[in-house]
Amino acid sequence: MPDAASPQPGPHHPGPRASGDPRVAVVVITHRRREEVLVALERLRDLPEQPAVAVVDNGSDDGTAAAVAEQHPWALLVASPDNLGAPGRGVGVAALERTLDPPPEVIAFCDDDTWWEPGSLARVADLFAEHPALACVNARILVEPGAREDAIVAELRDSPVPGPPWLPGPALGSFLAGASAVRRSAFGEAGGFSRRLWLGGEEEIMGADLAAAGWELCYAADAVVHHEPSRRREWRRRRRDGVRNTLWFIWLRRPLPAALRRTRDVLASLPRDRTSVVGVARALAGLPWVVRERRVLPPPAEARFLALEDSQRRSTARHYG
Structure with missing residues (x-):
């Protein structure tokens, strides 16, 4: 997990709001996608679960942090001077742990071009509450516009990974972070995302280390994340x-x-x-x-x-x- 040198929330922006469902909060990472992250935060703000949200701005130079602070003061903003990549999610988790009492046990991840469907955060919180050895839930992914299933969904649904009979969905070896939720304690035990890997397939080693520690990962078809791929991709x-x-x-x-x-x-x-x-x-x-x-x-x-x-x-x- 991030150390004491991690970026801190600014004094001008205390956030986050109290969570309507105290079991779950959301971490969003963004980089140079000001308009997209503003829309993503609107969608998260209006969810029936009313989750607490931490948004980590990964070194944007397009005014993202200032726009988030102005338009979404209910969210916890962490403005990093550097692009931390996937480890920025861990910075967001740590910020929520410092500011929420008690911190939620479920952390849903969200990229600036994805959003959770209403009711899905409550569903994943239910799954974690029902299954104490569950560390990660990967949602069903619908690509926008058109709400068509992402091609990866068939592989998640038909996963050949062996798992215990109590799992509420197919067992997985890895997951897609922007469409997943994790148990906060398991995420901390695994050490967060690797700083060496930065971004791109960073989930595989975490999935492996969670499994090595005895945790389970699964796909849940009744939890849904929408993805409208950004045009601003490197x-x-x-x-x-x-x-x-x-x-x-x-x-x-x-x-x-x-x-x-x-x-x-x-x-x-x-x-x-x-x-x-x-x-x-x-x-x-x-x-x-x-x-x-x-x-x-x-x-x-x-x-x-x-x-x-x-x-x-x-x-x-x-x-x-």
């Missing part, structure tokens, strides 16, 4: 970092035979272009620390990722094209 950087982070995860957590096999499959799937080459080169540059911090998953957790290999090879939703 596609090359996201793909480059996604390649790097996938390879890092493989060598940080998978046993040698699986690591060799998955590396082969990932490299075979990459487009033959400069972005792929840079991603692989950056993965290789990180080998010293990867070897130093390598910690192979215990067999029950490894079984999840072993079960996923065939679907990962065939996936049309997860790719680097």
Whole structure:
């Protein structure tokens, strides 16, 4: 979790509002998408659950922080001078822990181009209350405009990952953070998102570490997140970092035979272009620390990722094209 040097809420902006459903709060991260995050906050403000919300501005230079402070004073604003990437979510969680008494046990994540459907936050809070060993719930994702199912939903629904019979939905090995909710205590136990990975596939190592600690992850079809993909996306950087982070995860957590096999499959799937080459080169540059911090998953957790290999090879939703 973030340390004492993490960005702090400004004195001009005390937030957040008291949560209508004290079991759940929301963390939003944003970077240079002022208009989009303002709309996202409108949608969160109007949810029937009336959740407390922390919004972490990841070093925007387009006036995002000032606009949020002016138009959404009910939300807790954390303005970081730097783009923290995915670890900004942990900064938001820590800010909520400091300002809410007691802090909610369920934290829903939301990007600036996603939003939770009314009633879905209450549903995931119910699931966590009913299942104490549940650490993460991935919602059903509908792409806007048109509310069509994201291609990844079929893979979540048909997940081959083994799980206990009590799970309220298919067991998962990983999750999509912008459409998921986590148990705050489990998130803290896992240490938040890796600062080294920054952004792009950062969920895989957290999912693995949660499983290694005995937690469960699942898909819940009756919780819904809408996603209207932003036009302001750094596609090359996201793909480059996604390649790097996938390879890092493989060598940080998978046993040698699986690591060799998955590396082969990932490299075979990459487009033959400069972005792929840079991603692989950056993965290789990180080998010293990867070897130093390598910690192979215990067999029950490894079984999840072993079960996923065939679907990962065939996936049309997860790719680097």
